[in-house]
Amino acid sequence: MHTDEAVNAYIVGQLLAGESFTYDPQDRHGPALAALALPLARVEGARAFSDLTESGVRLTSVLAGTITILLFGAAVEMFGFAPCLIAAGLFAIASLPVYYDRYFIHESLFGAATFGLILSACHAWGKNSVGLASLTAACAAIMLACKETAILHFLALAVAVFVFWFWNLRRRSIGWIRPRVVLTAAAAFVFLSVILFTWFGQDWKALAALLHAVPNFAMRAAGEGHQKPIGYYAQLLTNSWSGRMLCALACIGIFQIVRKRDSSTYGFLAYYFLFLAAIYSLIPYKTPWLALNFWLPISLFAALAVESLWRMSKRYLPLRAAIPAFSILAALAVVLIVHDTRQRVFVHAADETNPYAYAHTSEDLLGLPMEISELARRNSIASPRIVVIASDPWPLPWYLRHFAQVGFWQPGQPMGEADFYITSTEAAEQYKDRLHNFRPDFFGVRPGVLILLWLPAPK
């Protein structure tokens, strides 16, 4: 489990224990992920943090990813049957969405809500429907309650709508959405956001905290150790053969759309993608899972290119040659994608050479609770007392959740007697008198980050 997943699981654990969600932009994102994970955890039989399992909490993200795939079924009218089918298939098998759609972080749900927002907004516009406008508002509220960076998406969507109208639709007669529908959507967005952030009316301070989130995230955008070059996402998306192939297809798709001044939803999606990619690339703070936001447009553009290539091959080749040639190429492409997915998602999921495994927890850490259990068993300690001293102990609360007596201290704080001590490498020196009769065993927390488990020294 990645540290961010461990933090999210801990929040679900707090909710299972009867606490309410307290929004604090310094510490956590909005409550949407926890709100979805909590009922799922209960259905799975979890009653406390220690009952949670890795697969159990990740089911929430898998469910959100599945919703994204299913939403392509509702997008056929806008994007066409074949592109939707291909794009859904790409979401289901390509390495990046498969990798991050099972991470227990907010991106998977955020992506599903974004797709829901685009679909319902387009339908609401076309049909002037109050119901669909409310659905759009609900998706927007979920996006905001997932991550505060939803504001950037709203901005990119608004600019894309304007440019799309100005460049592609200005000379055509289009129906305008009624003010009543817009007002209903705005009211629904505010209402649902308030409901979610205040955790159903239990924490009204969350609204003030939400206002403080803007300066907080503006500061974080500078990097905070996660700053990367402008071309980071382009590099991430194209650093495998399947990634290069899909990005090349997506470029063909975008070129077609822009060249034709496409008045379909593809035109709007192209502008949205370009603005969003520019925003995310210009912000120094970058993490690989944010690239999932590009996958919805990329998969649709690539699918559109595949459809166009099929049409072209039908035009220039006899059908009896076009079908087998296209089938062979499609099969090779699928094999390439599946191979890359297998390598990145299953074989080297936590390997530091995997570009998706960003500051991922080292496999080695899985041995720490096992070693404590084994030593406790050997020394007939039924419930070992474990003291953890580290300024940043994450993700240890997750890995030590099955032990009943675990305490966490900041370096320098006095702590009690324990059977096992776990210290960060920096903290150990301050406790050398206490640790005199212990021997340290190193464990890797993340690549380049070590922690020490202090065991009774052999006589």
Add this chain to the structure above:
Amino acid sequence: MRRIVSINLAVLAGVFVAIAAQAQDKVPLQTQLPKPLFVGTPVPLNVPNLEPPMKGKRPDFYVPAGTVNLAKNKKITASDNSPVVGTLDLVNDGDKAGDEGSWVELGPGKQWVQIDLAKTANIYAILVWHFHSQARVYRDVVVQVSDDATFKSGVTTIFNNDFKNDLSLGAGKDLNYVETYQGKLIDAKGVKGRYVRLYSNGNTTNKLNDYIEVEVWGKPAA
């Protein structure tokens, strides 16, 4: 009485001369260090049972004059004949850089590499670089020397930090250490042997076993 004093003085002078001669015969071990690749995870200082990190360059280690790296380009064998990354010849090719392509990576769990020095030698120091592009600790590092290629007889263990005896070679008392670009220097104290075997059992990042370079400093036995 005067005679006794004279004899004592003569003996003392002889001892001084012998020590001086021996000191003159020793020279600092000279090895080329690779470029450091990471600043380093903070490692606790002055903590019981933990090897203190080096501040700056390692102090000189003295070996008899004429001591050379006997391992370079000698035959390497290993418990894993199909390494995950690289080839076994990388263990003693003289390249200590920590970049990709410089190391051989053996499979997960307990593994060893063995160097055949071709002749029995007096070994004074072994330098080993497992991996130095990030802070890592290799588990259960054991270094043995023997004249038997199968390490069934005449085995001398010169380093063992497998304090839990996970390798079943006997519990070791040496300390864990964090890998750095300076490598780990093991004092072999002139032990005689033809084969050097180095064990490890995964590391703090993954279960694999890496070797960038191993140097065996010694002189062919007379």
